Amino acid sequence: MRYKPEYKQQKRQELLNITGQIAKKNGFAATGVDGLMQAAGVTSGAFYSHFSSKQDLLKALVEYELQQSFNLWQSNPHHNAADWINFELDRYLTPSHLEHPEQGCVLPTLATEVARADDTIKQAYEKELLRGHALFSTHLASEEKAWAMMSQLVGAVLIARAMHDPELQKSILQANKxxxxDYLAAHSAA
Structure with missing residues (x-):
């Protein structure tokens, strides 16, 4: 059976979306190709028509997921720096982001796996993350503030997710926010 040319690309996007959700929820290394493909409703053979290896899938996931994050940051409706930042803080530092990692940012869930991956995956991660950093730098008028804010956001979610007590989780998110x-207000006035 012959498929339309766009079918393969559409199926690949669907696989990235589904496997991304699973990898963000359960961990990429912890889930085998068979498990990922079963969740996506395709055979392991279909996997190899889209990706040459599990590492190739991880690289594609990193690129896809960071592109999704970039699109979210870019869709922030505010142009004023303070409003833009507050919007991102309100969007990112939420209990729902903790409770549903599969729907959230890839950074708190897969960064440690990327750190253990090969250079090709690290380069893809760096390239995409630098795009997001440039956007944050524009709104913060500082590359250093952009790195600090991005790191603070990811770290806050990562630490809060590891806590058992929901009230403590909320306190961690609120404290970081x-x-x-406070930091940005103090340094924008200086």
């Missing part, structure tokens, strides 16, 4: 806002 407050510290980021």
């Amino acid at each position: 407050m510290i980021i806002q």
Whole structure:
């Protein structure tokens, strides 16, 4: 059976979306190709028509997921720096982001796996993350502030997710939000 040319690309995007959700929820290394493909409703053989290896899938996932994050950051409706930042803080530092990693940012879930991956994956991660960093730098008027804010956001989610007590999780998110806002307010006035 012959498929339309766009079918393969559409199926690849669908596979990236589904496997991304699973990898963000359960971990990429912890889930085998068979498990990923079963969740996506395709055979392992279909996997190899889209990706040459599990590492190739990880590289594609990193690129796809960071592109999704970039699109979210880019869709922020605010142009004023303070409003842009507050919007991102309100969007990122939420209990739902903790409770549903499969729907959230790839950074708190897969960064450690990327750190253990080969150079090709690290280069893809770096390339895509630098695009996001450039966007944050524009709104913060500082490359250093952009790195600090991005790292603070990811770290806050990562640490809060590891806590058992939901109230403690909320406190961690709120504390980070407050510290980021205070820091940026103090350094924008200087």
